[in-house]
Amino acid sequence: MSAPNKSYDPVEVEALKPEEIAARLDEALAAIAAAADLEELREVKVAHTGDRSPLALANREIGALPPHAKADAGKRVGQARGRVNQALKVRQEELEAERDARVLVEEAVDVTLPYDRTPAGARHPLTTFMERVADVFVAMGYEVAEGPEVEAEWFNFDALNFVPDHPARQMQDTFFVQGNGTEGDESGVVLRTHTSPVQARTLVDREPPVYVVCPGRVYRTDELDATHSPVFHQIELLAVDEGLTMADLKGTLDHMVRALFGPDMKTRLRPNYFPFTEPSAEMDMVCYVCRGESVGNPDRPCRTCSSEGWIELGGCGMVNPKVLIACGVDPEKYSGFAFGFGIDRMLMFRHNVEDMRDMFEGDVRFTRPFGMEI
Template identity: 70%
Template sequence: MSAPNTSFDPVEVTPLHADEVARARDEALAAIAAAGSLDELKAARLAHAGDRSPLALANREIGALPPAARAEAGKRVGGARREISEALKARQEVLEAERDERVLVEEAVDVTLPYDRRPRGARHPITTVAERMADIFVAMGFEVAEGPEVEAEWFNFDALNMPPDHPARSMQDTFFVADPSAPEPRESGLVLRTHTSPVQARALLGRELPVYVVAPGRTFRSDELDATHSPVFHQLEGMAVDRGLGLADLRGAIDAFVSEMFGSGLRTRFRPSYFPFTEPSAEVDMECFVCRGASVGRPDRPCRTCGSEGWIEIGGCGVINPRVLRACGVDTDTYSGWAFGIGVERTLMFAHGAQDMHDIVEGDVRFASAFGMEI
């Protein structure tokens, strides 16, 4: 067995020569310094500090040297690799800082500019209030009924005890729908319904007795649009037809509605009135839910809600006229009933403080959004 080659000269291994190590180190430091981005620095790291870099390959040659030559060669190559590693770390910190500064400038968002997204919509408060009103009566056992908005005169007038010469059938209050085959709109026999009461007749004709229904819907009249009136408005019609029904039952249903919609403990009152389809008829007032009558006779404590009268009118009602029941095929010797009508816009204005009908009907999303996204 031959003895170790103690006379081996490490200078003869070219990658380990001091000049070659210095050259590889200087090339690496120059490439690192010239890197203008993190991607370029990554390429320089792979080329000059990776497993196939010149100094990495030179480091592998150290194991082939005799023991006496390994220490000096290892010190020379290790020093060069350490300088490159430190240069890489320092350059990476500089490039990362530059990148972060550039991102802050290039990706900055001016939050004062208008955004390009459409604002989220909202259900109209008329819809939500009408559904809430109907739900109160549904909880009492009523069902919701619907009818067409373009209605036959018979349902809108005749069936409700309004003969042809009744003032409400004139052009001043009613929108008649034109028929191409008719000389004039009034001869078409079709109108935009002036109230939701036609649903009463349709419900009686289409259901088995007893009948308990509520009918929320849109109605039309020839009114000017102002702060408190609109040619298009909404009503909630209610009707009950059963054996032995009377005003006391009607009063109980109205009291339950007022208590649930506006607050418990509010009194109601009926004032005599006239409607062709009910007899007797009454206007329904409820106690002011703001002042509860405390502002009456107190000029020092006025109430804007009720005008310091202590009462607020909310709708009309009455016992269904027997002529209406007979027109719908109901035996008036066995059955009786009552009906009421409540304005949805009026309820909205009272319950939520809306002051102007224009805000309700003009469709401004800012008005509807204030009521939230109630479903």
């Protein structure tokens, strides 16, 4: 029996030739050296060390070689990839040192400046925007109403037609205040989950007609991330008078949107369900960035509305007669409408804020560009 012919090479792989490996290595080293910042270096790393990089693809071709050729090709590719990784490490350290040195210069504090100089401050944009929205309704004859943030469960839920087993009452949505500090002893007091209890308090305390707008801070057991917070802000309006209809609600909301976003803005109402209004609707306004022109137009995508042409503002509807009865108002004589939306998310829409956490961290670099508008 004859011995195997080890000199016979049935496969020749172009990507594994020494000159090809050397060329790919030179390309990678040149790209690494040319990276001007850490972002460019990350792109270079993906291009030259990722799963689809030339050296990674060449490494996969080693299996196609005859046994006696694999070791040499593997060593050649391995050394090239090792040099690329080492060059990446060195260049990253260089760019990080440059970045740190630049930050030290750009954000340096001159401790020799006079200590009594007071830098220009800025109002928080949430405060400014909430007051701007309230001013729109004050100009229409509404009053600003306020209420406690630690609220009785009756005002927060029962008076607003939330049935006892409604999901919003559960611990996953609501912060309950314990009675005597023992687990399970709830006092019937919560951190308000919306500003609607201010409306209920207003109806209990006053005789119609009632026209109020209720801005304020609310609480829900949400995780803090880029688009959610356990503490956020809402503004709601309530109108109760004789003969009010959905047409009055639509006209009021149209005026608000045009006052805040421009005279050519349009709105629409979509049927929905809320316990405290009947009928209920979700209100949308046409996207103030693309004005609806991104719909079906792949050449002009819109990040603000995801190319849908509309932005959801909040819920609205006619006040449920059960709410009026609970607050001592005769539903046979009076009708009303209500509307509410989140201030924080609206601020994100208006000013392209990508992370909600920036609003609550107290960094003056976020608030200062909004200035001292009063």
